[in-house]
Amino acid sequence: MNFPLPQFETPAPVALRDRMRQRAPEALATLLLLVSGLALAPLVSRGERYVLVGVLLAWAAAILLLASYSRALRRRLRAEEADARRRADRADELAAELNLLIDGAVGYAIYTVDPLGRVSFWNEGARRLKGWGEEEVLGRDMALFYPPSAVAAGKPRADLDAALRDGKFEDEDWRLRKDGSEFLAQVLITPLLGPDGRLRGFGKVIRDITEQRASERQATAAANHLRSILATVLDAMVIIDERGNILSFSAAAERLFGYAEDEVVGANVSLLMPAGDGARHDGYIRHYLDTGERRIIGTGRTVTARRRDGTTFPIELSVGEAITEGERVFTGFIRDLSDKQRAEQRIEELRSGLIHAARVSAMGTMASTLAHELNQPITAVVNYVRGVANLVEASDAQDLPMIREALDDTAQEALRAGTIVRRLREFVARGEVEKSVEHIPDLVDEACKLALIGAREKGVAAEFRFDPHAGPVLVDRIQIQQVLINLMRNAIEAMAEMPERRLAISSRVESPGFVRVTVADTGPGVAPAVAEDLFRAFHSTKADGMGLGLSICRTIVEANGGRIWLEPREGGGSCFHFTLVHVEEGNSP
Amino acid sequence: MPSRAPRERVLLVDSQDESRRAVQLLLQGCGMEVRAFASAAAAMAEATLDQIRTLLIARDLVDGDAIHLLRQLAQRGWQGRAILIGQSHAELDDAARAAGFAHVVKKPVGRIELLGALAR
Ligand SMILES: Nc1ncnc2c1ncn2[C@@H]1O[C@H](COP(=O)(O)OP(=O)(O)OP(=O)(O)O)[C@@H](O)[C@H]1O
């Protein structure tokens, strides 16, 4: 700050009369001297007269000289006095002006501390900014203005030391108000040195910059930040306003749709949809704005999108809503499903391959076990039957007891074969049975995860109706899920050629102690004549079917204490029902 | 300086310096006026409580917790909406709801999440 130096005026010329009055005493003294000289003249000799005149003249000259010297002296003194007074006035004026300036500096707290950091001067701005009055802070340690964590870290002293070391200290840091609230401060600390170079204290200028920094950050967040987020999000993202106009278009969206951001910003989002959908979209937004009813916001769904070249592709769209300062925007995250669908197809291939392999290996084990175990009884049966045939041919009545015995043994061996098969079946079914109390909706839910892969893309709509009274069941969870999976996959496969493809899974209370689960489809149905055959192994009408699914279902359901059967569905299609053992909650064994 | 309409005033209480300061800058950046405090005691001494419609309080404070503070402020006659700042969304439990917290935002508080909670 540069203050103009005070100007001292030159004294005004003194008027002639004043000058005459000022000089009156000396003139009077000279006159008196001359008069007394004249009076003395007759008394002295002629020679002495010359001496007298000389002495008198010398006296007069001395008086005049002395008088003018003293006058000059007085004048100087007076001038100096006036000058000092003027200087003092001017200094007061300056101090007042400076105070006004300091206090008037809106938003600035200006104060000083002594070399130990105790407040020695406190301006009005400091009171306004920090809340303490002058009388409250004078003499107190400036650590008062620092947050506790900064005090603990020794920051107040360190700031002063830094100012002393570097000649000044600038910082942006948090400070406290009297009421304990915090603000972000821009701080300038300057050491105040006396003319002798001794440290007299520190001057501090503080400004509240919370607002400024906050809005800078906001601006950054709103523009660059958003842009960088958009550039890095993996999924394509499109932001639209309430009218459906595109506000921003991420880098991934550019790649996905083939448009550059500049080309689409401002355009209606229907640009990215097939013709019919685009027209409907405006309606959706309007509907939401009018009624607040959400159809897609907050959820995701599969829809069709259109590239710049007009080709369409499936996407998963999740829409969110954000309101910033009264402005409502919708954000759409888009995931390209063409890749995902390909991936799912691959999973599906792998999965069915896996199931196939598992079954083949299970069947392989079972077949070799069967072959091995059944070989003996069957060979025996064959031998007996051959022997009996020979005996019958001979038609000797004596051989009859032997024939009867042989037939008994044949029956015995056949029964044994049956036992082997049953035992094998029990082993297959019970080998892994681990019963637990399960809730049907949970079982179905998990099974659907596997069974319904790719179902939506095949146009199959799945619906669920669970009877709340069809309480928990006691089952082997994995096995029953296998049943559900087999039934659902059969149903989906059966509906492949049908115009209507609806899969319904429901539960209800059957006879006391049982719960019935039904998997119904709108497929071609099954002729009643072959209905029972379906549950036998190796019965299949499919080119690549093994005909094992339903037979495994039956084994499992029966091993779990239920039964399984088929009924035609009203209005076409089939219903596969099976029952499970109902348990009271908390009654698990 | 452009003249402004009276701005929404928010009371922010969080004993963690980093987190509180970040939220304060966020809120002020969105045009709100923020009264930020590090302790429940300091917040209780707030003189302009009647001008504050929104509270943002961290679950754990150096000298108490959010639920207790909200109850005390309510006893002083405060009315408005209260948002909890927590480590997880699960912190908006029955006790917090009963005390009057309507939403929860998770630390570190993101801009969009915060705006979402304020917009509701
Ligand atoms: N929901 C259904 N609608 C019409 N026919 C069905 C249905 N479920 C099964 N079938 C018929 O029953 C046959 C036997 O079904 P099963 O599941 O046992 O074997 P698969 O499906 O042919 O082969 P796999 O299950 O080994 O892949 C099927 O080939 C099919 O002809």
Ligand SMILES: [Mg+2]
């Ligand atoms: Mg099958």
